[in-house]
Amino acid sequence: MRLTLPAALTVTALTCGSLLAAAPATAAPPGNPNHDVIANLFEWNWDSVAEECAGVLGPNGFGGVQVSPPQESASLPQYDHPWWEVYQPVSYELTSRLGDRAEFAAMVAACDAAGVDVYVDAVINHMTGQNDGGTGYGGSTFPDKYTYDGLYSRQDFHSYPEDCPNPAGEVWDYDNQTEVQNCELLGLADLKTGDVSVRDRIAGYLNDLVSMGVDGFRIDAAKHMPAADIGAIADRLPEDVYLFQEVIPGGAVRLAPYQDNGDLLEFTYGHKLKEQFEGDIANLRTFGKRWDLQPSEKSVTFIDNHDTERNGSTLSYKDGDTYTLANVFSLAWGYGSPQVFSGYAFTERDESPPAEDSGHVTDAECASGAWTCFHREQAMLGMVGWHNAAAHLPVRNWWSDGSDVIAFSKGKRGFVTINNSNSPLTRTFATGLPEGSYPDVIGGGEVSVDASGNAKITVPAMDAVAIHR
Structure with a gap:
């Protein structure tokens, strides 16, 4: 479509509309309710997120930033440090391939100073899937996927066939709710989130982040935990912590019970917009709940995320102008709290973000072409201000x-x-x-x-x- 504006121009030229917003947005994240657009900066390191909050997100009216999991994860050089390393925790220490505790704290403070709420991608359903153990980015070692010194041992995980009806131990049948929530997702050791001690440890991790200024959490793999378990963990957090949960529609698990815990990521939204923008957008006149979407006030909406851009179920940056126009529509239509996704360019599904040989992610250099930086596109910066000024009003x-x-x-x-x-x-x-x-x-x-x-x-x-x- 159009080239990205230089940062110096975006800070000064496109913010006036956000000053005119006057009524609440449809969803209810914390902070300014009229500035509810979330930039999802997938696998950006903490120094880069801090710089982006101060220089781009805050000045251009973004209300929040979603950051990747900050806890120590397994380091997997044998797989060339795939993106999914960060979804295999080995401890709740804040030393990861994205930065250390001090860098994380500085990032949260910088975003807060810029008026941007920080939402952490929280991996609390499971630990690693490394049967033979390994080493984490902070130096933690674990002998197998069920043993984490001082944190969890075998009794803290679901076992099979005692808990999981599938003798193979993994989730195969999504029409069996017990299997979905008690078996291992992709071989990842499945925590007993129904146990009080496990809930306490998870809540301790989340409350540590809240004490540093984190405003809320994306609950990863929420579908694979009973809604009541997430609710019990949420009860251990301050009341003003914002939660939005990854509950992918389909199978035996119903979405409605999770609404009691907070908002939901609205997956059908992106799927439907892909269909329309690859077909007939005139149909969008009725786009909303009647399209089998979750209620607007309970939805965090998105055109794509790190999973869907890889599996092709939604549009992605690879779709060029079509992708941009779908995001323009999303910001204008005002259904749910919209996300704008920025990750990195990739050719292989498991490909690492730009990183050093050690696996530590390098700074997000938008001019390099290695990072997509889609949220910086002129159309996105302009439409965030537009959204803040007008999207809450009727069509x-x-x-x-x-x-x-x-x-x-x-x-x-x-x-x-x-x-x-x-x-x-x-x-x-x-x-x-x-x-x-x-x-x-x-x-x-x-x-x-x-x-x-x-x-x-x-x-x-x-x-x-x-x-x-």
Whole structure:
């Protein structure tokens, strides 16, 4: 679509809309409820996240940042340090391939100073899957996947066939809830989260992070723990800690019980938008709960995450302009609390993020092309301000060509038109905005709105135009 703006420009030029927001967003993370967009900086190290909060996220109106798991994980040079190392904890010490405890604390403080809440990806369902043991990034050693000195031993894990009905010990049948929640996900040692002692240790880890200023948690693999177990752990945390849970739809596990614990990551949202943006976006006029989505007020929505960009179930940065337009729609439509995902470029599914030979992740250098830095795209920075100003308002002035081009306003504060076709379109749109000249926050330039609220706009092919008060 369009090139990334230099950081110096984004800090000063695209924040004015966020100052005008006045009503609560649909979901309820902490902090400013009008600034609920979360930047998901997958596998960014702590120094890079700190710099991004201060220089880009805070100044451009992002309300939160999701960071990758910070606890010590297994170091797996034999697999070339795959991205999933960080999802194999060996302790709750804050020494990881992303940085140490002091760097993590400095990152949290920098984000807090920038007005950006920090949400940690919390791996609490399991430990490692390394049968023969190994060594963690902080130097912790473990003889096997069920023994972690001073933390957990064999009795703290589900066993088979006592707890797990599958004699192989792993989750195979997703229509069997006991198997899903008591067997091992991908061979990872499954913690007995129903035991008081295990809950206490997990809560101790999470409360340590909260004491450092962390505002909330993405609960990894929440589907593989009973909702009541997560609730019991949440009861051990301060009441204002924000939780959103990874509960992928399908099989025997129902989503509704998890809503009592907090919000849910809305997977169907990204799947449906992939279908529409690869087909007919005119259908999006009714996009919402009737599309089998979770309620808006309980949803954290996303176009893609680290799993779905690898399995192809959603759009990803590899889809170019189509991906950008789907994210523009997401930020404008205002369903749930939206995430914008930035990871790193990859060709192989298990590929490591850019790292030293030791596995420690290098700084996120956006100009290198190794990191996607999608949240810095001009369209994203502009639409975060647009979202903060207008997305919470009702849809008005819907228009479509019946296929590839749509337009709508949000109350009298924002207007957007999206052209998902290979040809430009020029027409006069009802914007719903008062008379005046408004900057296009996506492409630059000005849009003149007349006394009737109409504006003649040319929307380039595979592009969008967005204005707001």
